[in-house]
Amino acid sequence: MQFDRTHITSLFENATEGFVVTNTMGNIILVNPAACRMFGYEAEELIGQKVELLVPTKYRHGHVKQRADFFEEPKNRVMGHGRDLHGQTKSGDQIPLEVSLSTYIKDDERYVISFIVDITHRKAIEQSMVKQQYQLENVTNEMRKLNTELEGKVEERTMILKEALQRLEQSQEELNGALDKERQLNEIKSRFVSMASHEFRTPLSTVLSSASLLSKYTATEDQDKRNRHIQKIKLSVKHLNDLLEDFLSLGKLDEGKVNTIFHEFNLHELLQDTIDEMKGLVKKDQQIIYTYSGNDVVETDKKLIKNILINLASNAIKFSDEGASIYINCKVTNNTALISVRDEGIGISKDDQEHLFSSFFRGKNALNIQGTGLGLHIVKRYTDLVGGSIQLESNLNQGTLITITIPINNNKHGEDNPGH
Numbered sequence: 001m002q003f004d005r006t007h008i009t010s011l012f013e014n015a016t017e018g019f020v021v022t023n024t025m026g027n028i029i030l031v032n033p034a035a036c037r038m039f040g041y042e043a044e045e046l047i048g049q050k051v052e053l054l055v056p057t058k059y060r061h062g063h064v065k066q067r068a069d070f071f072e073e074p075k076n077r078v079m080g081h082g083r084d085l086h087g088q089t090k091s092g093d094q095i096p097l098e099v100s101l102s103t104y105i106k107d108d109e110r111y112v113i114s115f116i117v118d119i120t121h122r123k124a125i126e127q128s129m130v131k132q133q134y135q136l137e138n139v140t141n142e143m144r145k146l147n148t149e150l151e152g153k154v155e156e157r158t159m160i161l162k163e164a165l166q167r168l169e170q171s172q173e174e175l176n177g178a179l180d181k182e183r184q185l186n187e188i189k190s191r192f193v194s195m196a197s198h199e200f201r202t203p204l205s206t207v208l209s210s211a212s213l214l215s216k217y218t219a220t221e222d223q224d225k226r227n228r229h230i231q232k233i234k235l236s237v238k239h240l241n242d243l244l245e246d247f248l249s250l251g252k253l254d255e256g257k258v259n260t261i262f263h264e265f266n267l268h269e270l271l272q273d274t275i276d277e278m279k280g281l282v283k284k285d286q287q288i289i290y291t292y293s294g295n296d297v298v299e300t301d302k303k304l305i306k307n308i309l310i311n312l313a314s315n316a317i318k319f320s321d322e323g324a325s326i327y328i329n330c331k332v333t334n335n336t337a338l339i340s341v342r343d344e345g346i347g348i349s350k351d352d353q354e355h356l357f358s359s360f361f362r363g364k365n366a367l368n369i370q371g372t373g374l375g376l377h378i379v380k381r382y383t384d385l386v387g388g389s390i391q392l393e394s395n396l397n398q399g400t401l402i403t404i405t406i407p408i409n410n411n412k413h414g415e416d417n418p419g420h
Contacts, residue, residue, distance in 0.1 A: 017115050022112050024111075026052065101114055264298070267330065275290050298337055
């Protein structure tokens with residue numbers, strides 16, 4: 001059926017986007033009510049005027065050339081093409097815009113239709129999100145500093161953490177509301193806020209409740225109860241510290257602030273010492289079985305290798321049941337060290353495996369287990385920094401095997417290598 005001209009006129013008159021039609025001379029020949037409202041003009045004030053009237057004063061001269069170039073090689077341009085555009089209203093105010101262009105020919109003359117959207121509200125949301133993210137990072141850094149003074153300042157710390165929780169919850173509500181409207185602008189930020197708020201809430205609640213109960217146990221015979229709640233606070237703060245370390249590590253990696261320092265060290269001793277530290281985290285009747293073969297002395301980045309093992313061993317412990325065994329093996333040849341960590345835990349589905357090294361990704365069967373979804377992502381980034389590779393084998397409910405292959409003779413020039 002033919003489209004009635006009445007419908008076309010109604011679309012033009014009632015569209016929420018601004019429509020501005022110009023000829024080859026840049027004169028405005030048609031403008032709809034939405035554009036008039038946007039720029040504060042009456043239609044009669046715009047018809048016949050150069051389109052540069054709607055361009056900020058300092059850009060008008062350059063826009064004339066851009067317009068001429070466009071007519072020499074006209075092509076349609078969609079919204080969101082990567083430029084920050086602004087318009088100037090009748091009152092002289094500047095407003096952020098998105099503009100798409102479309103051309104057509106009538107009676108041998110070319111015309112340009114500009115479709116204009118005022119994105120002032122969107123820009124305000126973006127600025128608010130950046131500000132809230134900055135505030136959230138400040139809160140997490142403040143919490144990490146407070147960790148070192150916890151034992152002597154429990155009551156003072158409780159008040160600070162309570163305020164931090166309120167700020168985090170408020171930020172979550174504000175960010176969730178903004179991201180519902182602008183989800184496509186920043187999906188990663190949405191996933192971060194959702195995960196962080198969930199992971200922070202449980203340990204913070206434990207700290208607040210235990211600290212509150214401490215003040216009620218004043219008698220000498222209540223010392224065991226006090227000790228039990230102090231231990232809960234320490235464990236909760238350690239979990240918070242681990243979360244912060246993941247966030248800070250990811251931030252340093254993204255900013256290129258992780259440097260690799262290659263030097264010789266005893267890999268066997270490093271792995272054994274790290275495993276001894278990890279034994280304090282094992283669940284009831286879990287055991288770590290460690291084997292090593294080959295030369296003890298290697299040449300690579302000691303700190304990154306330790307961080308890789310801590311992440312892998314922590315995951316193996318976390319995702320395995322009580323009484324399970326974790327197998328850590330290292331085999332060193334002339335040029336390569338193969339470090340493998342195998343568990344008997346919940347395993348990873350085939351569908352999830354392809355996303356496993358992405359930031360903030362968590363397997364469907366691990367959503368109820370504490371974690372940031374950053375561990376394997378950070379392991380992959382660290383492994384890349386030392387020139388290594390990573391392989392994963394896993395089946396649901398049958399455990400997981402992760403093998404890291406690392407070159408051990410990288411420092412041939414005697415210089416530190418900057419992180420990528």
